[in-house]
Amino acid sequence: xxxxxxxxxxxxxxxxxxxxxxxxxxxxxxxxxxxxxxxxxxxxxxxxxxxxxxxxxxxxxxxxxxxxxxxxxxxxxxxxxxxxxxxxxxxxxxxxxxxxxxxxxxxxxxxxxxxxxxxxxxxxxxxxxxxxxxxxxxxxxxxxxxxxxxxxxxxxxxxxxxxxxxxxxxxxxxxxxxxxxxxxxxxxxxxxxxxxxxxxxxxxxxxxxxxxxxxxxxxxxxxxxxxxxxxxxxxxxxxxxxxxxxxxxxxxxxxxxxxxxxxxxxxxxxxxxxxxxxxxxxxxxxxxxxxxxxxxxxxxxxxxxxxxxxxxxxxxxxxxxxxxxxxxxxxxxxxxxxxxxxxxxxxxxxxxxxxxxxxxxxxxxxxxxxxxxxxxxxxxxxxxxxxxxxxxxxxxxxxxxxxxxxxxxxxxxxxxxxxxxxxxxxxxxxxxxxxxxxxxxxxxxxxxxxxxxxxxxxxxxxxxxxxxxxxxxxxxxxxxxxxxxxxxxx
Numbered sequence: 324x325x326x327x328x329x330x331x332x333x334x335x336x337x338x339x340x341x342x343x344x345x346x347x348x349x350x351x352x353x354x355x356x357x358x359x360x361x362x363x364x365x366x367x368x369x370x371x372x373x374x375x376x377x378x379x380x381x382x383x384x385x386x387x388x389x390x391x392x393x394x395x396x397x398x399x400x401x402x403x404x405x406x407x408x409x410x411x412x413x414x415x416x417x418x419x420x421x422x423x424x425x426x427x428x429x430x431x432x433x434x435x436x437x438x439x440x441x442x443x444x445x446x447x448x449x450x451x452x453x454x455x456x457x458x459x460x461x462x463x464x465x466x467x468x469x470x471x472x473x474x475x476x477x478x479x480x481x482x483x484x485x486x487x488x489x490x491x492x493x494x495x496x497x498x499x500x501x502x503x504x505x506x507x508x509x510x511x512x513x514x515x516x517x518x519x520x521x522x523x524x525x526x527x528x529x530x531x532x533x534x535x536x537x538x539x540x541x542x543x544x545x546x547x548x549x550x551x552x553x554x555x556x557x558x559x560x561x562x563x564x565x566x567x568x569x570x571x572x573x574x575x576x577x578x579x580x581x582x583x584x585x586x587x588x589x590x591x592x593x594x595x596x597x598x599x600x601x602x603x604x605x606x607x608x609x610x611x612x613x614x615x616x617x618x619x620x621x622x623x624x625x626x627x628x629x630x631x632x633x634x635x636x637x638x639x640x641x642x643x644x645x646x647x648x649x650x651x652x653x654x655x656x657x658x659x660x661x662x663x664x665x666x667x668x669x670x671x672x673x674x675x676x677x678x679x680x681x682x683x684x685x686x687x688x689x690x691x692x693x694x695x696x697x698x699x700x701x702x703x704x705x706x707x708x709x710x711x712x713x714x715x716x717x718x719x720x721x722x723x724x725x726x727x728x729x730x731x732x733x734x735x736x737x738x739x740x741x742x743x744x745x746x747x748x749x750x751x752x753x754x755x756x757x758x759x760x761x762x763x764x765x766x767x768x769x770x771x772x773x774x775x776x777x778x779x780x781x782x783x784x785x786x787x788x789x790x791x792x793x794x795x796x797x798x799x800x801x802x803x804x805x806x807x808x809x810x811x812x813x
Contacts, residue, residue: 348424348425348427349419349424349425349426349427349429349430350417350419350420350421350423350424350429350430350431350805351419351420351421351422351423351424351431351804351805352424352805352810353421353424354812355598355599355658355659355660355812356658358421358658358735358805358807358810359658359659359735359737360735361735361736361804361805362735362804363734363736364389364734364735364739364802364804365388365389365390365393366386366387366388366389366453366454366802366803367386367387367389367732367741367765367801367802368384368385368386368415368434368449368800368801368802368803369384369385369387369743369765369797369798369799369801370382370383370384370385370413370436370797370799371383371385371402371412371787371795372411372412372745372748372795372796372797373792373793373795373796374408374409374410374411374412374440374748375411375748375751375752376748376759376793376794376796378792378793378795379408380404380408380792380793381404381405381406381407381408381410382404382405382410382412382438383402383403383404383405383412384403384412384434384436384456385399385401385402385403385787385797386399386400386401386402386403386455386456387399387400387765387785388400389741396783397783397784398785399785399787399790400454401454401455401456402790402791403447403455403456403457403458405436405438405443405445406458407438407441409440409441410438410440410441410443410445411438411439411441411747411748412436412437412438412439412445412798413437413438413477413747413798413799414437414439414477414478414479414798414799415434415435415436415437415479415799415801416434416435416478416480416481416487416489416809417434417435417479417481417801417805418431418433418434418481418509418511419431419432419481419485420480420481420805420809420811421805421810421811421812422481422482422483422810422811422812423481423483423485424812426485429485430450431803431804431805432450433447433449433459433511434456435447435487435511436479437476437477437479437489438476439475439476439477439492439747440475441464442464442467442468442473442474442475442476443461443463443464444462444467444479444489444507444511445458445460445461445462446458446459446460446461446511447459449803453803460511462507462513466513467491467505470513470515471491471503471505471515472494472501473493473494473501473503473505473516474491474492474493474495474497474501474547475491475493475497475502476489476490476491476492477489477490477491477492477527477529477544478490478528478529478530480530480531480532480809480811482574483534483813485508485509486506486507486508486509486514487506487507487508487509487511488504488505488506488507488517489504489505489506489507490502490503490504490505490527490528490530490541491503491504491505491527492526492527492528492547493527493547493548496548497546497547497548497549497551498546498548499527499543499547499548499563499565500525501523502523502524502525502526502527503516503517503518503524504516504517504518504576505517518571518576518577518578519575519576519577522571522576522577522578523578524543524567524569524578525565525567526545526546526564527541527544528541528542528543528591528592528594529542529592529594530542530594531594531595531596531605531811532573532574532811533600533603533605533811534573534574534600535600535601535813536573536603536620537573538570538571538573538603538620538626539571539572539573540568540569540570540571540594540596540605540618540626541568541569541571542568542569542593542594542607543564543565543566543567543568543569543590544565544590544592545558545563545564545565545590546558546563546564548563549563549564550564550747550749550750551749552749553749553750553752553753554750554754556644559590559611564589564590564611565590565591566585566586566588566589566590566591567581567583567584567591568581568582568584568594568607568626568628569581569582570626580625580626582618582627582628584609584612584616584628586612587609587612587616587630588607588609588612588614588630589609589610589612590609590610590611590612591608591609591610591616592607592608592609592651592653593607593608593652593653593654593655594606594607594608595607595654595655595656595808597656597681598656598658598659598807598812599660600811600812602660603619604618604619604620604681605618605619606618606631606654606663606678608651608653608654608665610648610650610652612648613633613634613635613636613648613649613650613651614630614632614633614634614651615630615632615633615651615654615665616628616629616630616631617630617631617681619681629682631681631682631683631684632676632684634648634649634667634670636648636649637670637696637704637705638704639696639702639703639704640702640703640704640705640711641701641702642695642702647670647695648669649667649668649670649672650667650668650669650670650727651665651666651668652666652730652746653665653729653730653731655731655732655733655807655808656678656807657733657737657772657807658733658735658737658807659737661677661679661737661772662675662677662687662737662770662772662775663675663676663678663684664731664733664740665731666727666728666729666730666731666742667694667727668726668727668728668729668754669695669727669754670694670695670696670727671692671693671696671714671716671727671728672689672691672692672694672714673689673692673728673742673768673777674686674688674689675687675688675689675770675775675776675777677775687774687775687776688770688771688775688776688777689777690777690778690779691714691715691716692716692724692727692728692742692766692768692779693716693725693726693727693728693744694714694716694727695754695755696712696714697713697714697715697716697724698714698715698716699713717779719766719779719781719783720781720784722764722784722786724764724766725744725755725757725758725762725788726744726745726751726755726763727744728744728766729742729743729744729745729746729798730742730743730745730798730799730800731743732800732802732806732807732808733770733806733807735802735804735806735807736772737770737772738769738770738772739767739768739769739770739780740767740768740769740770740777741765741766741767741800742766742767742768743763743764743765743797743798743799743800744758744763744764744797745758745763745796745797745798748796751796758796759794759796760794761788762786762787762790762793762794762795762796762797763787763788763794763795763796763797763798764786764788764797765783765784765785765797765800766779766780766783766784767779767780767782768780
């Protein structure tokens with residue numbers, strides 16, 4: 324039996340060997356275990372949004388220095404504006420990731436950056452100068468629409484064959500039943516739809532595939548015609564928001580099962596399998612229900628689900644509704660599959676759960692970094708005895724924290740968690756109306772990934788309220804070398 328310390332040392336040596344002299348393999352790492360010993364992140368790419376803020380400037384991709392030994396640590400060091408207005412840059416993916424690790428001819432070079440509102444997809448070259456990415460190509464919405472009928476692109480994942488797959492949330496009119504999956508080839512030409520004819524989902528959002536189990540599962544936000552105008556609770560009752568997971572044959576593209584999550588799974592957003600490619604287990608964060616749902620394959624090869632975490636609604640005073648959901652808007656799983664992290668955008672906390680038993684997550688860390696009932700707000704939580712309370716939100720480098728925690732990204736070794744605070748401009752303007760004036764920020768949360776625990780790192784604060792063209796909204800983050808929300812193993 325091999326000693327675990329010796330095994331870890333061997334994997335670390337392999338990782339170092341692969342990272343020097345160009346290595347002999349393709350992009351990423353051979354396994355999630357090897358990835359945990361990958362190099363520390365030195366820069367982060369994050370989308371900066373002017374769409375919906377009243378500032379008539381293009382959205383941009385910001386490069387942020389996260390190297391503590393650098394003179395420009397915790398600062399934006401480069402901005403790449405795109406070449407159109409009103410795009411609403413949102414999520415991103417890579418042209419290649421660890422799914423292509425066995426192919427030495429492939430390089431993780433291009434960031435695929437969809438625009439949720441304009442339906443345009445920008446292709447960004449990050450290799451020529453990683454500190455100063457450049458625009459390589461634009462896939463125009465007219466081409467996508469003509470060849471696929473799709474619009475409102477959201478999530479991009481690379482495939483092991485070199486193609487890129489992008490989930491699209493509707494047709495050009497914003498109808499959810501027009502959703503589906505766009506395929507781009509390695510030169511970013513539109514190939515068509517991935518799913519077979521007649522197998523498109525009634526809603527779109529995120530997706531994740533697990534090749535060893537011949538399965539891809541996607542989630543369901545809502546109709547673009549609804550969510551792009553802000554959140555109206557009546558639209559939920561009208562069926563304009565989803566509560567289903569869609570199980571596909573992989574790579575065949577046949578919809579083989581729909582899991583209805585019911586009222587405990589309203590608006591399922593981010594979806595992740597465990598990183599171990601042999602595991603047929605994953606989770607999805609359901610925003611409106613504020614639940615974490617575990618899904619799993621049964622002995623008969625069908626899939627089932629159960630709620631494993633519930634964030635109770637809080638009774639509140641001076642808000643638009645008498646009760647406030649946590650609104651789980653992003654989550655991720657550490658590369659060792661031991662911890663799950665999620666953000667409650669409205670309540671204002673980030674949580675850490677041990678998921679070594681995936682059916683029974685255990686809360687091991689929690690930190691408050693914003694929210695609607697922070698001290699000084701007009702909104703109060705009403706306690707059972709009728710008393711009122713607010714959360715104590717610390718300042719970081721003398722700056723008041725704004726909005727609520729939204730997108731999160733974890734370091735490869737699982738000890739640093741970055742958090743931004745913009746969800747989508749129309750929803751930001753509705754729930755945090757001052758954010759467009761004050762701008763977003765990025766925080767760094769120090770993580771105890773042995774025993775559990777979260778704390779704010781007071782040495783790091785990136786203020787998008789101080790941007791040269793005015794306050795911007797900061798959304799999703801990516802490391803040049805890959806991360807735990809973009810890499811899939813086959």
